[in-house]
Amino acid sequence: MCYAIPGKIKRIEGKKVVVDYFGEEKRALNEFHQLKVGDYVSAQGGFVIKKVEPQDAKDTLVAWKELFFELQEIDLQLSRLKPKDKKLNKDLSRILDKALEGYQLKKEELLYLLEREKPDELNMLYASANFLRQKYHKNSCCIHGIIEISNHCSKSCQYCGITLTNQRLKRYRMSPEEIVSAACEAVEKYGFQALVLQSGEDPVYKVEDLATIIGNIKKKVPVLICVSFGEVGLDGLEKLYQSGARALLMRFETSNPELFKKLHPGQTLDSRLAHLRRAQELGYIIISGGLIGLPGQTKEDLINDILLAKDLRTEMYSFGPFLAHPETPLADSPKLSENEVLKVLALARLIDPEKAKILVTTAFETLSLRARKTGLSAGANSVMLNVTPETYRKKYDIYPDKVYSETSLKAQITETIDLLKSLGRAPTDLGVSQ
Numbered sequence: 001m002c003y004a005i006p007g008k009i010k011r012i013e014g015k016k017v018v019v020d021y022f023g024e025e026k027r028a029l030n031e032f033h034q035l036k037v038g039d040y041v042s043a044q045g046g047f048v049i050k051k052v053e054p055q056d057a058k059d060t061l062v063a064w065k066e067l068f069f070e071l072q073e074i075d076l077q078l079s080r081l082k083p084k085d086k087k088l089n090k091d092l093s094r095i096l097d098k099a100l101e102g103y104q105l106k107k108e109e110l111l112y113l114l115e116r117e118k119p120d121e122l123n124m125l126y127a128s129a130n131f132l133r134q135k136y137h138k139n140s141c142c143i144h145g146i147i148e149i150s151n152h153c154s155k156s157c158q159y160c161g162i163t164l165t166n167q168r169l170k171r172y173r174m175s176p177e178e179i180v181s182a183a184c185e186a187v188e189k190y191g192f193q194a195l196v197l198q199s200g201e202d203p204v205y206k207v208e209d210l211a212t213i214i215g216n217i218k219k220k221v222p223v224l225i226c227v228s229f230g231e232v233g234l235d236g237l238e239k240l241y242q243s244g245a246r247a248l249l250m251r252f253e254t255s256n257p258e259l260f261k262k263l264h265p266g267q268t269l270d271s272r273l274a275h276l277r278r279a280q281e282l283g284y285i286i287i288s289g290g291l292i293g294l295p296g297q298t299k300e301d302l303i304n305d306i307l308l309a310k311d312l313r314t315e316m317y318s319f320g321p322f323l324a325h326p327e328t329p330l331a332d333s334p335k336l337s338e339n340e341v342l343k344v345l346a347l348a349r350l351i352d353p354e355k356a357k358i359l360v361t362t363a364f365e366t367l368s369l370r371a372r373k374t375g376l377s378a379g380a381n382s383v384m385l386n387v388t389p390e391t392y393r394k395k396y397d398i399y400p401d402k403v404y405s406e407t408s409l410k411a412q413i414t415e416t417i418d419l420l421k422s423l424g425r426a427p428t429d430l431g432v433s434q
């Protein structure tokens with residue numbers, strides 16, 4: 001659940017509260033607050049983030065109500081399926097109908113979809129994914145912020161621009177005070193309610209330091225913290241959870257163990273998966289996925305990637321294109337087309353229609369300036385904005401020419417909200433501050 005619009009508690013079921021959002025019921029876990037039926041709360045990722053004063057809540061809801069229903073109507077129109085073109089490939093038609101009726105597709109059917117190239121066939125695939133997104137998720141769109149706290153890294157992932165072996169990169173490390181202050185500003189000034197803290201595997205920041213930083217943020221502002229520091233160890237995950245982190249962003253990158261090994265010297269897929277499984281047990285929200293278009297990756301690998309994400313009970317799917325970085329061993333790799341990414345997003349929606357939140361990644365937005373619009377119209381329903389202080393943003397150089405590196409946060413927010421409104425999506429995460 002990603003509604004930051006306040007909702008009213010209808011019932012309390014043990015540790016969970018049932019919250020009403022314009023007639024829709026959502027459940028959220030309450031860990032920190034004294035709550036009773038009739039209180040207003042805002043929630044993120046299934047966790048109650050804060051109690052909201054009744055008058056403030058009512059004011060926000062009045063301001064939102066009309067727009068909310070207006071947006072829902074636009075979305076409904078845009079996601080309606082058009083009558084099928086009679087000339088359309090019969091196999092494709094049959095597979096899409098099967099998915100639309102709620103059946104799981106077989107691997108060979110998924111592969112068939114991934115192999116489509118013709119524009120009218122691809123449009124049908126995207127429209128079906130968009131239909132399923134609307135059916136199960138309505139028009140809500142998660143907007144999370146990401147703060148890239150350090151580009152130091154002790155690992156040498158072959159595709160990544162902040163790899164240990166990139167001698168040319170100017171390294172930076174935000175101080176704990178800078179991190180806390182950037183997080184507070186994102187919440188208090190810009191209305192974010194969910195923030196990802198990300199870095200390379202920085203040997204200087206120990207888990208204990210990161211836990212203290214998270215604890216300090218949580219003391220100051222109500223926010224869902226998602227951690228993305230790489231492999232911090234299974235105990236490390238527990239410490240970060242105890243300090244208040246509630247989501248983990250960790251891609252498994254590829255589900256193919258051999259390919260994983262090749263691309264990550266000294267690392268194993270098993271260890272990455274052990275982290276993801278332990279995080280799930282601890283109660284973290286899982287954000288995971290992989291890279292699309294890695295050298296040596298097959299279409300079967302990509303299908304297995306999406307299936308693995310589902311198996312890991314991933315709440316938010318993060319699949320983005322691999323973009324070759326000049327200072328890495330994979331510098332000469334070819335550029336991917338927009339459709340290769342869209343197909344994966346659409347398939348993720350078909351494979352996990354009801355539960356998946358699907359992210360339009362910044363890498364995809366770097367590959368194509370239309371990515372947000374096309375991605376959100378092909379099954380995706382989440383975006384991430386870059387909240388890293390502008391002085392550091394360019395240095396978090398995982399791939400070249402990262403989009404929004406020089407766009408102020410305010411401009412990013414305005415642009416995002418305008419786009420979401422044009423698509424009939426409710427930018428519910430930032431709604432309160434607008």
Ligand code: SAH
Pocket residue numbers: 159160161198199200201228229230231249250251253290291320321322323324325363398399
């Ligand atoms: N240390 C953290 C964060 C790594 S960087 C971790 O290990 O999880 C965040 C993500 O950037 C990676 O998971 C990877 O999928 C992506 N990434 C790295 N290099 C990339 C490239 N060249 N193109 C696209 N995405 C890249």
